[in-house]
Amino acid sequence: MDFLRYVKTLAWKDVRVEFRSREIIYTMSFFAAMVVLLFSFAFSRQSATSSEMMDVSDLSPGFVWVAVLFAGTLGLSRAFDRERETGTMRALLLAPIPRAAIFLGKSVAIAIMVLVVQAVVVPLVALFFDAPLFAHPLPLVITLLLGTIGFSVVGSVFAAMLLKAGSRDVLLPVVLYPILVPLFIAAIKATAAMLDGSLEDCWFWIRFLAVYDTIFLIAALWTFESLVIE
Amino acid sequence: MTLRATTLRVLPVLALLLLGFSAVPGVANAQVKGPAPYASEIRDKCIAEMEKDDRILAACEGSHSSKYHVLDAKQAITNKQFVVAAYAALWGIVTIFVLVLWLRQRKLSVEITRLQAELKKAAAE
Amino acid sequence: MTDSSRSAPLFIGAAVACIFGFGYTLSLIFYQTPLSAGPLYFNQKIFYYHVPCAFMLFLAVIICGIASINYLRGRNQKWDDVSVAAAEVSVVFGTIVMVTGVLWAKPAWGKWWVWDARLTSALLLWMTMIAYQLVRKYGGAGSERLASGLGVFAMVNIPLVYASTRLWKTNHPSANTVPSLDPSMRAALWFSVLLFTVFFILLLRLRIDARRAERRLYECREMALDAGIIE
Structure with a gap:
């Protein structure tokens, strides 16, 4: 159980640092809100017959997840930049704790930040586009949670690897997005099924998300061990 | 003398025979391509019956016109362009890749041999 | 390069066989099917x-x-060479697949691109391998580790990508049902697959050799720098 304690301590360290300045959470949330706003400008159209705006609530799963993905990438690179600037990553790697604990602590911290962003984005989309996102709270929460876990696990691996790379800000989305596509599809499908009220489909995609998370958690734990060596 | 005379006489015949045999496959093909319409009572009856039906006639009317042949031919020709383009692209990409690889490899080996020679020279001095 | 010169006769033999083989496939494809x-x-x-x-x-x-x-696992440079070579060859084949696929789709489906599972998963794989190249090129020091990580994840991702894209478009019109193939067509296809496999191995080999030469050159440069021959 030492392992879990390490993870908790490390995650708590990151969260405390973050809540002292709230830099990442504020900027990420603002950015995500801005992306949603841009979507509304891009996809809302006036209907041909009346002066009403056309209903685009069926696109809202896409709005939510693209905003989360973009903002999450931003937060990822910022969170790891912080480690680099202060040199804490080296200290952590030198500390007598398992590498897997470092990795998990970092991903948990990032997952918490992404969840905060989602807490802003989801109500915002529901409000702007009149989407019944909160009709099924339990599947919604599970989908958001599983999507966040997958994102932060894969994202932490690559962000940690890119810690030393030259053009890491550009390379992070380049390597991250192709790997995240199955997660993205599943998350959007699950959310869309929720909006349609077809809960059976929704649970199917949630299971898919769980499978994705499990596979990449294993792969990430294995690779992180051998990847991040000073 | 007689032997030579017979050879002389036989050779053209052989050549002609050879020519004839070589034409056999073509003839066979020609036969396959255009079989004679076979005679049958039912066939005649069928044709006669079909000709009575206006609807069948109407349906058949357009399909034998040259318009459809032209359309089909056009389709086949455009497809041909796509096929040619696809194969050209494939071989183009492969050739470029191999060429680039080969040129790079050659440049590298030249550089390596040059450096090695210089190193050897430096070691000797 | 000692390694490549030892297997040179085999390599050249396979290359010649490939050339003749491709000629034969052309005849198979255009005359015998x-x-x-x-x-x-x-x-x-x-x-x-x-x-x-x-x-x-x-x-x-x-x-x-x-x-x-x-x-x-072992930090053996040999495996890194194989990984680089395979990634680059995969981009070449991916490009071929995309170009020929698009040219096939236009007459077949009337559109250049259809969001079908197979197309989408091949496209994603191709994109991942391009990302691999970008990482190699611009990742700077330590990029080989990052690229290897991406390679592992790309491989793990294959079944997930295929499953998700297939389920993403469940009600796609079944325009891509492969017509029941004539035996001669099947034979031509499998011969072609075999030939491309040989060709693939040749390309891989070629690329690995180039990569080794690069490393040798780097070593030579280092030695020359030490000896003070070059600046």
Whole structure:
């Protein structure tokens, strides 16, 4: 159980640092809100017959997840930049704790930040586009949670690897997005099924998300061990 | 003398025979391509019956016109362009890749041999 | 380069066999298989090269993934060479698959691109391998580790990508049902697959040799720098 304690301590360290300045959470949330706003400008159209705006609530799963993905990438690179600037990553790697604990602590911290962003984005989309996102709270929460876990696990691996790379800000989305596509599809499908009220489909995609998370958690734990060596 | 005379006489015949045999496959093909319409009572009856039906006639009317042949031919020709383009692209990409690889490899080996020679020279001095 | 010179006769033999083999496939494809019935006609001829190239794309990604795992495990440069070579060859085959696929789709489906599962998953794999190249090129120091990580993840991702794209478009019109193939067509296809596999191995070999030469050059440079021959 030492392992879990390490993870908790490390995650708590990151969260405390973050809540002292709230830099990442504020900027990420603002950015995500801005992306949603841009979507509304891009996809809302006036209907041909009346002066009403056309209903685009069926696109809202896409709005939510693209905003989360973009903002999450931003937060990822910022969170790891912080480690680099202060040199804490080296200290952590030198500390007598398992590498897997470092990795998990970092991903948990990032997952918490992404969840905060989602807490802003989801109500915002529901409000702007009149989407019944909160009709099924339990599947919604599970989908958001599983999507966040997958994102932060894969994202932490690559962000940690890119810690030393030259053009890491550009390379992070380049390597991250192709790997995240199955997660993205599943998350959007699950959310869309929720909006349609077809809960059976929704649970199917949630299971898919769980499978994705499990596979990449294993792969990430294995690779992180051998990847991040000073 | 007689032997030579017979050879002389036989050779053209052989050549002609050879020519004839070589034409056999073509003839066979020609036969396959255009079989004679076979005679049958039912066939005649069928044709006669079909000709009575206006609807069948109407349906058949357009399909034998040259318009459809032209359309089909056009389709086949455009497809041909796509096929040619696809194969050209494939071989183009492969050739470029191999060429680039080969040129790079050659440049590298030249550089390596040059450096090695210089190193050897430096070691000797 | 001692390694490559030892296997040079085999390499050249295989290359010559490949050239003749490709000539033979052309004759198989264009003269010895019937024209496809249905709306495809002549266009179906693309299929015999397109499908093997797609196989090679997947094969290359899997080889890259396995080589990456081995590299991360033991840090043996040999495996890194294999991984780099496989990734680059996979981009070449991916490009071929995309170009020929698009040219096939236009007459077959009337559109250049359809968001079908197979197309989408091949596109994603191709994009991942391009990302791999970008990482290699611009990742700076330590990029080989990052690239290996990407290689492992790309391989792990294959089934997930395929499953998700297939389920994403469940009600796609079944325009891509492969017509029941004539035996001669099947024979031509499998011969072509075999040939492309040999060709793939040759390309891989070539690229690995180039990579080794690069490293040797680097070593020579270092030695020359130490000796003070070059600045």
